Amino acid sequence: MFVDEVVIEVKGGDGGNGMTSFRREKFVAAGGPSGGDGGHGGNIIFTVDEGINTLLDFRERKFYQAEAGENGGSKNMHGKDGEDLLITVPPGTTVTDTKTGKVIADLVEDGQRVVIAEGGRGGRGNTRFKSSTRQAPKFSENGEPGQERKVKLELKLLADVGLVGYPSVGKSTIISKVSAAKPKIGAYHFTTLKPNLGVVKVGNYSSFVMADIPGLIEGAHSGVGLGDDFLRHIERTRVIIHVLDISGMEGRDPLDDFRRINDELRKFNEKLMERPQIIAANKMDLSQAEENLENLREVLEKEGYEVYPISAITGQGIDELIQRTDVLVKETPDFFEEDDEEEEVIIRGPQPGEDDDLFDIVEEGGIYRVIGDEIKRKVAMADLSTDDGLYHFLRMLKKLGVNDALRESGIKEGNTVNIEGLEFEYSE
Structure with missing residues (x-):
């Protein structure tokens, strides 16, 4: 099962309470305050593990809380800090605060970390409140509650190439032919209800990751049909292969399909149109394909698109399509710009109360x-x-x-x- 969106609640550990105590030593008639501070609560930290590829585990558990700090002790003993709670997520996970709608983190690289909920600071012991005018404070401070948050996790596939197109144009068949992926295939709409990933090997030394994105329809950018649940996965890809049913067997015009799908991509994210996009004119083994291909090429090649006639069933043209895709993947830079000099692995999230008025x-x-x-x-x-x-x-x-x-x-x-x-x- 592929799970790519889930909402959970997280809470940092509460800080330990400060201690109220006084020195009771032999030959010391009136000892001063000796209460120690409480320990800090543990943080909730998300860390990326490239060995995970779904958010399925979060469907079983919806609440996570870090360890609380220990209370302070007498003789100015500081309470032990609570342990941080590390939660592993797959690469490509974005974390959004449901209350503010702000993206807290975009987790891409293996080992990357972000503090999602801060642990509370430990309360101060009564020793800390001693002053020139208050020699024997008879109170301490309770620990600060840990930060609480409800967050939405969204997984966007990390693939080099994304296959897009209307339902039943043959995307699943293509990925099954060129990789070890074995998606469910059938002659009806919306067979693919989850994105499929496959590693495509090109020669002995080259490979890239291909994602079969579920079929798009008009209005997908606003949630119609399978909608933007899957459009988000295209944002990560370097190259787009636009698959068309060149046979027009279902009574649709391949060129019209091309315009409509690209319109959905543009409405969802204008930057998608800057990605290299090549056309896979599929189902060349069927009647009407040659005639439709000639018309398609006449229009789209003038607009700068490369058109590759293929048949996912017979294998016609598949090698040429994959070879060209491999070249484009190598030529196209990563969607995410990385700073090679960046060494910090923990990104600290918004601090408690930083976006709030005091009261x-x-x-x-x-x-x-x-x-x-x-x-x-x-x-x-x-x-x-x-x-x-x-x-x-x-x-x-x-x-x-x-x-x-x-x-x-x-x-x-x-x-x-x-x-x-x-x-x-x-x-x-």
Whole structure:
């Protein structure tokens, strides 16, 4: 089974809680704070493995979470950091944040890595809050929650050559003839419901990867029929072989088919028209083929296209088509430009909260709600079990500008404030 699109949820590991403790040593009457920091949570990291060619495993498991950091200990002991969770994906996978619609990563090269969800930082122990005016802080900080994301994974085939054309023009038969691929073949539309890959060997020292893209129809660029589910795979190819049924057995004009398919490619991605495209006029063993070929050549060769008459059934013209395709593959540069000097293998994704405002204030029925990803993290990290911890939290809110924002929103003495689930009565 070929799976080329799936949505999963990922969560970085939570940071460990900081420790509240004090030195208790012999002959030391009043020891100072000694609480250590919590460990950082592990990251969710996607890594490319060229040995994988589908996203099938993600259909069985939809949620991934990295290891949490350990809590801090007494005697200023730092908690152990959580282990990163490495998730392998096939080359050609794009990762998109479903909330923002932004592409987080385009994973192409074997071994390439990207941090998809950051682990939370460890909470600070009470030692870190000691100051000249606060000698014995009786609070610490909870660990930061790990970053949560829902992401869409899309696999775009990494092939040198893509076969395009209407359904049932013979693409599957061609790839079965020139490679070891064994696609399902039948005399009806949409036989191919998944792209087929085959390695085509040319002579003793040359080869290229060919992809049989499922048949396209009008409106495919906007999702009609099999639609843009498969158009995305053509984006990766260097050379396009446009397969036409030159016999016109189904009552279609081969030249009209050529124009319509190219129109779909152009609407999906204008840059596809810059790729080398050669014409495979298939089914030359059938009647009307010679007459239609003459008309096709008269038009398309004037436009600069190379037309190769072939028969996928008998093998006529296949060798010439493959030889020319091999030359074009060698002459055409990779679609992806690579920097040979680039050594960094981990690409760090967007940091938590970098695209978010610190908070928003929404008034609902007399209750003033303070919401936002950043303020949610602050609440999660606050130690509200002691008066000192609560006082520190309130000072932090003031520093962030929450107090001023509430006053600007028209809050009155005695109104209720809800900060990500924490409710209290407002007072100046």
